[in-house]
Every structure is written in structure tokens, then in C-alpha cells.
Amino acid sequence: MLDFPQWRRIWLWGLTLVACLAAVPSFFALTGQDYPDPLKATYDQSVNLGLDLAGGSHILLEAERSQVAAQRLETMEESVTAEMRRADPRIRIGDVSRRDGRLSFMIENPVDVDRARDLIEPLTTGAGLTGQRDWTIRVVDGQRMILTPTEAGMDMAVNNAMETAVEVVRKRIDALGTREPTIIRQGDNRIVVQVPGLQDPGELKALLGQTASLEFKLVDVEASAADTQAGIARPGSQILPGAPGSDYEGATLAVRRLGGIKGDTLTDARQSFDPQTNEPVVNITFDSSGGQRFAKLTRENVNRPFAIILDDQVLSAPNINEPILGGTAQISGGFTVESANNLAISLRSGALPVDLAIVEERTVGPDLGQDSIESGILAMGIGSLLVILLMVVTYGRFGMYSTVALAINVVMILGIMAILNTTLTLPGIAGFVLTIGAAVDANVLINERIREERKRGRRVVAAVENGYKEASRAIYDANVTNFIAGVLLFLFGSGPVRGFAVVLVIGLFTSVFTAVVLTRMWVAMWLRKKRPSDLHI
Amino acid sequence: MKLLKLVPDDTNIKFLKYRIPFYVVSVLLIVASWALVATNGLNYGVDFAGGQEVRATFTESAEAPVAEVRETVGSLGYGSPVVQRFGEPNQVSIRVRLPDEVAEDKEAAQRIANEVVGSLESEFSDFRLDGNDNVSGKVSGEFFTQAQLALLVAMLAIALYIWIRFEWQFGVGALFALFHDVSLTLGMFAIFQMEFNLTTIAAILAIIGYSLNDTIVVYDRIRENLKKYRKMPIPELLDLSVNETLARTVMTSLTLLVALLPLLLFGPEALFGLTAAIFLGIFVGTYSSVYMAAPILIWLGVDSHSFVPEETELDRQEKAARHLG
Numbered sequence: 014m015l016d017f018p019q020w021r022r023i024w025l026w027g028l029t030l031v032a033c034l035a036a037v038p039s040f041f042a043l044t045g046q047d048y049p050d051p052l053k054a055t056y057d058q059s060v061n062l063g064l065d066l067a068g069g070s071h072i073l074l075e076a077e078r079s080q081v082a083a084q085r086l087e088t089m090e091e092s093v094t095a096e097m098r099r100a101d102p103r104i105r106i107g108d109v110s111r112r113d114g115r116l117s118f119m120i121e122n123p124v125d126v127d128r129a130r131d132l133i134e135p136l137t138t139g140a141g142l143t144g145q146r147d148w149t150i151r152v153v154d155g156q157r158m159i160l161t162p163t164e165a166g167m168d169m170a171v172n173n174a175m176e177t178a179v180e181v182v183r184k185r186i187d188a189l190g191t192r193e194p195t196i197i198r199q200g201d202n203r204i205v206v207q208v209p210g211l212q213d214p215g216e217l218k219a220l221l222g223q224t225a226s227l228e229f230k231l232v233d234v235e236a237s238a239a240d241t242q243a244g245i246a247r248p249g250s251q252i253l254p255g256a257p258g259s260d261y262e263g264a265t266l267a268v269r270r271l272g273g274i275k276g277d278t279l280t281d282a283r284q285s286f287d288p289q290t291n292e293p294v295v296n297i298t299f300d301s302s303g304g305q306r307f308a309k310l311t312r313e314n315v316n317r318p319f320a321i322i323l324d325d326q327v328l329s330a331p332n333i334n335e336p337i338l339g340g341t342a343q344i345s346g347g348f349t350v351e352s353a354n355n356l357a358i359s360l361r362s363g364a365l366p367v368d369l370a371i372v373e374e375r376t377v378g379p380d381l382g383q384d385s386i387e388s389g390i391l392a393m394g395i396g397s398l399l400v401i402l403l404m405v406v407t408y409g410r411f412g413m414y415s416t417v418a419l420a421i422n423v424v425m426i427l428g429i430m431a432i433l434n435t436t437l438t439l440p441g442i443a444g445f446v447l448t449i450g451a452a453v454d455a456n457v458l459i460n461e462r463i464r465e466e467r468k469r470g471r472r473v474v475a476a477v478e479n480g481y482k483e484a485s486r487a488i489y490d491a492n493v494t495n496f497i498a499g500v501l502l503f504l505f506g507s508g509p510v511r512g513f514a515v516v517l518v519i520g521l522f523t524s525v526f527t528a529v530v531l532t533r534m535w536v537a538m539w540l541r542k543k544r545p546s547d548l549h550i
Numbered sequence: 551m552k553l554l555k556l557v558p559d560d561t562n563i564k565f566l567k568y569r570i571p572f573y574v575v576s577v578l579l580i581v582a583s584w585a586l587v588a589t590n591g592l593n594y595g596v597d598f599a600g601g602q603e604v605r606a607t608f609t610e611s612a613e614a615p616v617a618e619v620r621e622t623v624g625s626l627g628y629g630s631p632v633v634q635r636f637g638e639p640n641q642v643s644i645r646v647r648l649p650d651e652v653a654e655d656k657e658a659a660q661r662i663a664n665e666v667v668g669s670l671e672s673e674f675s676d677f678r679l680d681g682n683d684n685v686s687g688k689v690s691g692e693f694f695t696q697a698q699l700a701l702l703v704a705m706l707a708i709a710l711y712i713w714i715r716f717e718w719q720f721g722v723g724a725l726f727a728l729f730h731d732v733s734l735t736l737g738m739f740a741i742f743q744m745e746f747n748l749t750t751i752a753a754i755l756a757i758i759g760y761s762l763n764d765t766i767v768v769y770d771r772i773r774e775n776l777k778k779y780r781k782m783p784i785p786e787l788l789d790l791s792v793n794e795t796l797a798r799t800v801m802t803s804l805t806l807l808v809a810l811l812p813l814l815l816f817g818p819e820a821l822f823g824l825t826a827a828i829f830l831g832i833f834v835g836t837y838s839s840v841y842m843a844a845p846i847l848i849w850l851g852v853d854s855h856s857f858v859p860e861e862t863e864l865d866r867q868e869k870a871a872r873h874l875g
């Protein structure tokens with residue numbers, strides 16, 4: 014047990030040195046000092062600071078699966094009606110319903126059923142690995158066709174929507190010019206956004222909360238004012254509320270459900286001012302196909318009003334005085350400069366395929382974080398001093414060994430955290446302090462055992478040897494059980510609490526290494542050199 | 551230099567003599583803790599209850615206008631907020647629990663937070679937002695389930711491990727000691743109405759970890775002594791084992807306490823709850839290792855036959871090793 018050949022000593026010292034050196038950049042980062050450039054060139058991996066220490070915002074966004082389902086139904090209805098209208102000869106359908114999450118409609122002439130099926134089948138695609146389609150097509154009573162979305166198809170649609178959403182979120186945050194945002198998909202329908210060093214997350218939240226789905230739909234001029242007010246839509250129409258701040262605020266407007274166009278084919282969107290009223294507006298530029306569709310819509314509906322709709326709220330409903338052929342348009346709707354600017358950013362980065370709700374937000378100002386680091390380091394320093402004092406007063410030379418081991422332990426934890434690129438959080442600091450208190454437990458066990466063995470009359474070397482051997486069992490068992498608790502905390506915990514678990518678990522390994530292995534090497538070297546006949550312990 | 555000995559040599563305290571009264575009191579405490587949790591309830595923070603917590607500084611004031619803040623936020627109609635000093639005298643934390651009516655609305659927490667901050671900004675010119683936590687009812691519900699699961703799985707996994715390493719009685723004993731620790735910690739949170747949140751779960755798991763350290767050290771010594779003193783009556787053997795490890799138990803608890811004390815006194819305000827819980831938990835955990843984990847072995851029928859099959863083989867190895875050494 015006390016035999017440490019030279020190669021083993023070199024190996025142990027080398028390991029210690031590497032882990033400690035790895036902590037150097039993190040040390041500079043934590044104390045807020047500049048890391049010298051020559052060192053930066055050789056090694057510059059520092060432990061990440063959690064948002065509770067670095068300051069910043071953590072935002073959890075969630076999409077609703079049911080919304081994706083509703084959108085798919087609507088898109089399918091549009092495609093089916095378009096296909097049937099385009100068929101030659103035209104296939105007449107009626108009694109279209111989207112109830113119970115299914116699209117069902119009557120084919121007026123039963124002989125058309127097979128032809129309709131042939132046209133609709135290409136609208137579905139494969140989903141999943143089993144050769145399933147994303148919709149099933151069923152015909153009942155010889156005339157009614159029912160399209161049902163499959164589970165695999167829904168999964169695929171949600172997945173696609175979330176992938177697009179992550180991209181859109183990334184573009185929007187990049188437009189804010191913040192530094193190093195983290196945007197990660199979580200689970201089926203969530204996105205985690207972490208933006209460090211942000212003082213006011215208001216603008217960020219405004220950007221993320223806006224779906225920015227822009228639509229142009231014709232106003233249903235035949236709808237009666239009373240029905241519109243009561244929220245009753247005529248067949249083929251829908252009632253939409255006015256956007257806050259616009260002329261329609263608090264009012265409603267009836268628009269034609271189909272036949273409009275979507276503003277998702279933009280090449281540019283800029284905040285600007287209306288030359289006449291000096292009101293903040295957003296100027297948009299369509300791409301060529303979008304421009305053509307916009308031109309067609311305006312050409313066919315001159316002198317009729319059309320509604321500009323953002324996220325299902327009416328911004329304005331101007332009259333089409335003449336066809337707009339240039340592929341550009343101006344959107345007004347009671348904007349402030351800031352909201353117009355946000356809308357421009359959102360439109361440029363594309364619409365979110367689904368609404369994202371902020372279901373969790375945690376923001377910490379940068380000052381608060383720095384204060385926490387400082388007071389945490391202070392507490393850690395005082396705590397270490399007290400532990401060192403207690404150990405040295407109780408175990409003399411053996412206590413010294415444990416305190417040196419303790420110091421190395423703390424540095425090693427930081428070093429390994431840097432190497433593994435983990436995150437130090439506020440509870441993580443508590444984890445450090447707890448580790449400082451607990452790491453010496455191994456030494457206490459060993460030293461108490463050596464005392465006992467001496468008391469029983471064993472000779473020095475045998476007492477030390479037995480002390481390490483007999484104590485190891487309990488140390489091993491205790492560390493394994495703590496490891497179980499730490500891992501579970503990591504698995505079930507979230508955010509800052511995970512940081513606590515990381516420090517605890519890494520601390521278990523380094524504690525055993527420093528408190529058991531390193532001290533044993535030092536004790537062995539001392540025994541060999543001095544060959545003491547008695548132990549002062 | 552004379553070295554410090556916290557526990558004198560040859561200490562022989564009859565810990566187990568009063569095991570029955572101690573057990574009765576402890577079981578009553580466990581029952582009382584759960585009764586308190588049931589009646590008083592736990593003061594759930596936003597992590598578990600949903601809602602929002604704002605931390606703010608009144609930059610121009612020497613002291614935060616706590617009463618006015620309470621009134622301003624209370625007038626919004628989301629119930630009475632919890633306004634507490636947080637750090638400096640001019641810093642506060644303002645907590646508004648998510649009203650039950652909107653627990654299902656996942657954007658409610660965010661909306662209420664905006665309203666609270668907005669009203670404070672317009673009411674107090676020197677209001678500076680330092681940070682806020684908004685948790686929707688859905689997410690807080692998930693946190694709650696996860697936390698319960700983490701505690702349950704941790705306790706079972708640990709008991710299983712000890713069963714494998716020792717005997718089933720030891721596994722049950724350790725599990726009971728952990729149950730005692732968790733119960734009393736919850737009881738403390740219920741009495742003092744300390745905020746119960748995600749970091750509290752971290753604290754409880756840390757307490758479990760360190761209470762277990764103690765239990766394992768005592769159990770390890772019991773195992774050793776069971777092999778060594780075949781004829782010794784069990785209560786006496788347990789007493790001996792606890793006494794032999796007493797110096798270590800006291801020393802380790804002490805180092806933990808002195809390490810944590812500065813964190814409690816000078817550490818970041820946000821860590822106070824976590825540290826306080828662990829600090830108190832160390833007392834509970836140390837007590838339970840001596841008075842809960844050890845005596846229960848008598849009732850579970852541990853005797854000199856425990857570890858026998860394992861022992862003969864170990865014995866042989868040890869003897870062989872001794873001959874060689």
C-alpha cells in the first residue's frame with residue numbers, strides 16, 4: 014500500500030499538474046481579471062459561467078401541437094379545393110368540414126370519386142419508417158371522402174415546424190446583435206434560448222413572442238355589420254379582431270378565408286416613415302413569385318378593400334386603388350418606431366411556423382451575478398481557512414497533508430470542469446463549499462483509523478498502512494452512494510441545480526484522488542525518508 | 551504541540567440504552583413533520599407553484615419602500631405579493647404566485663410579470679429590475695413531478711446499493727434513516743415557511759448524501775465488529791461501533807459546518823436557503839445515523855450470523871495476507 018515507485022509518482026504528479034493548469038483560464042475569468050495574451054495562445058478553455066452568475070436571460074419557448082394540427086388541416090383544405098377546381102373537368106365538392114381533426118367533404122358526383130382520389134393521393138407524403146403516409150384517405154357512403162392525419166405525419170410536421178422555428182429564432186436573436194446566444198431544441202415542442210449579458214430582455218421577448226405571420230386577405234364586403242360584431246361569419250369567411258394600436262383596435266372585421274396570399278415570400282422588410290403622415294411603417298419587398306401573386310391579387314380586386322393581417326389580427330384594410338405591380342408594399346397599423354422595427358426584423362427572419370409561448374423565463378442582471386461570485390469566493394476562502402485550521406490543530410502533520418490535498422482538490426475541480434466545458438452556476442458555488450467540507454471526510458476517516466491502530470499497539474508503518482486500508486472500504490461505499498444521489502440530481506434537475514450536481518460529482522472523484530491517493534503518496538515518502546518511530550497524530 | 555482531540559480516547563457512551571424513547575420521539579417527530587406539511591403546507595416558490603419573482607433595486611433610496619411596493623403590486627388583483635428584503639437594504643424580491651384560475655394558461659406568468667414590472671416602473675422612478683423568474687403553471691408542474699421522482703429514485707437506488715454491499719437489514723435501516731432526514735427537513739420548511747424551490751431539492755439530496763456518509767461509516771464498523779466479536783450481544787456491539795466512529799462523526803460534521811457557516815453569513819443572498827437547509831440537515835443527518843440507522847438493526851434481526859458466508863472466505867484471505875505480511 015505504501016509502495017510508490019518513481020513512475021507512479023511521476024504519473025500522479027503529472028495528472029495533478031495537468032488538472033490544475035487547466036483551471037488557470039477559469040481562475041482569471043472568475044476573478045474578473047484579464048487573461049494574459051501569451052497564455053491565451055496556448056490554452057484558453059475556461060469554465061462556462063451560468064446565467065445566474067454571468068447575467069442574462071434564459072427563456073423556454075413552447076409550441077402547441079394542436080396548432081400545428083390545425084394549420085395542416087387548413088393547408089390541406091386549401092390544396093384539396095384548389096386541386097378539385099383545377100381538375101379537368103372540374104370536380105364539384107361540398108359540405109367541407111374540419112371537425113374532429115379530420116378533413117371531410119362530399120363529392121357531388123359519385124363517378125368522380127376515383128378521379129378525386131388519384132388527385133389527392135399525391136398531396137400526401139411518406140412519413141416514418143414503416144412506409145406510412147402522413148394522411149389516410151377513406152371514402153364512406155360512396156361519396157364522402159375523409160382525410161385523417163396519421164400520428165407519424167403529425168410527428169413529422171411538428172418536427173419540421175420546430176426545426177424551422179429554431180432557425181427563425183436564431184435569425185431574430187442574431188438581428189439583435191447579442192453575443193453568443195444558445196438556442197437549443199428541447200423535447201418535442203420546446204426551444205431553450207439563453208442569451209448572456211442582457212440587461213433588459215424586453216425586446217428579446219417581444220421578438221420571440223411575435224409569430225410574424227403576415228397575410229393579405231380580401232374583406233368580406235357583403236357581411237352585415239351586426240353579424241361581424243357578434244362574431245358570426247358567413248360561409249367562407251372568418252371574423253378577425255383588430256391589432257392593438259391600429260384603427261381596428263377593439264373592433265372586428267370579416268374577411269374571406271381563402272384566396273388571399275401569405276407574406277412569407279419576402280426578400281426584405283425595413284422600418285420607414287409614411288411620406289404623407291410621417292407615421293412609422295414597414296416597407297416590404299416580395300420575391301418574384303410573391304410579387305406576381307401580389308400583383309394578381311391587386312389587379313383582380315381593384316376598388317375592393319383588402320385586409321393586412323398580422324398574427325390573425327387586422328392591421329389595416331386599405332382600398333386597392335390600382336394594381337400594385339412593383340412587388341413592394343407598405344404596411345401601416347399604428348406602429349411605434351420600435352414596434353415597426355421589431356416587425357421588420359421578424360418579417361426579415363421569416364414567420365414562425367407555429368406560435369411560441371414563453372413558458373419560463375429567468376433573467377439575472379449582470380451586476381447581481383458578479384456580486385454573487387465575489388461573495389461566493391469570499392465565503393469559500395473563509396470556509397477553507399477554518400477547515401484547514403481545524404484539520405491542522407487536530408491531526409498535525411497529517412492534517413497538513415489533507416489541507417494541501419484540499420487546495421489541490423478545489424483547483425482540480427475547476428480544471429476538470431473547464432476541460433469538460435461544464436457550467437458553473439450559483440448553486441455550483443455552494444457545491445464547492447460543500448465539497449471543501451466533505452472532502453476532508455476521507456482524511457478524517459483515515460487519520461482516526463491510524464490513531465486507533467496506534468492505540469492498539471501497531472507499529473508506525475503497519476498503523477498507517479492499516480489506516481488507509483480499513484478506511485478505504487467506507488470511503489468507497491460513501492462515494493458510490495453520493496455518486497448515485499449526484500447523478501440523479503443531474504438527470505432530474507434543471508439549469509442551476511444541474512450545476513450543483515456537476516460540482517458534487519466531479520468533486521467526488523477529485524476528493525478520492527487527492528484525499529486518498531495523493532496524501533498516501535506524501536505520507537509514504539515521509540515515512541521512507543524519516544523512518545519515525547512514533548506518530549504525532 | 552498537543553493535538554486536539556474532540557472525542558476523548560475510550561469514550562463509551564451508552565447510545566443504545568435509550569433507543570426506545572429516542573425512537574418514539576423520532577417517530578413522533580416524523581409524524582409531526584408530515585402533519586405540518588399537510589396542515590401548514592410548504593411555501594412553494596415560483597419553481598413549483600408557478601408565477602413570478604422579481605428582484606429589484608431602488609437605486610435612489612436608502613431603504614426599499616416595502617409597504618408601498620406591496621400595495622402597488624397587490625392592487626393589480628393577483629393576490630397579496632410576498633415582498634422581502636434581498637441583499638442590500640434597498641433591494642427586494644417580490645413574489646406573486648400564479649392565481650389558480652390561470653394555472654392552465656401558459657402565458658399567464660409572463661403576462662403578470664410584465665404587468666407587475668410595468669406598474670412598479672411607473673410608480674417608482676428609481677426602480678431598477680435586477681432579475682426575474684417567471685414560471686408557467688405547466689412548467690412548474692413538471693418541475694414538481696421531476697423533483698419528487700428524483701428524491702424517490704435516489705432513496706431507492708441508494709438503499710438497493712447498501713443492500714447489495716451489506717445485508718438487507720442495512721438497506722432498510724439506511725432507507726429509514728433517509729426517510730427520517732427528508733421528513734424532518736420538510737417539517738422544518740413547513741414550520742418556518744422557508745421558500746421551497748428547486749434548490750431545496752438539491753439541498754435535500756445533499757443532506758441525503760451526507761447523512762448516508764455517516765450511516766455507511768457506522769455500518770461499515772458494525773460489519774467489521776460483527777466479524778470480529780462473534781459472541782458480543784448486538785446492542786453492546788452497536789454501541790461499541792458507534793463509539794469507535796464517534797470521533798470521525800463529530801470531526802466530519804464539524805468541518806462541514808465550519809465550511810458552510812461563512813457561506814451562510816457572507817455568501818450570496820440567493821444561496822441562503824440552500825445553505826441553511828444543508829446546515830440544519832447536517833445535524834439531522836448525524837443524529838439519524840446514530841439513533842435511527844443503528845438501533846433499527848436490532849429489530850430487523852441482525853446478529854452474529856450476518857455476514858457469515860461472506861466472512862469465511864474473507865477470513866481466509868485476510869489470514870493469508872497476514873501471514874505473508
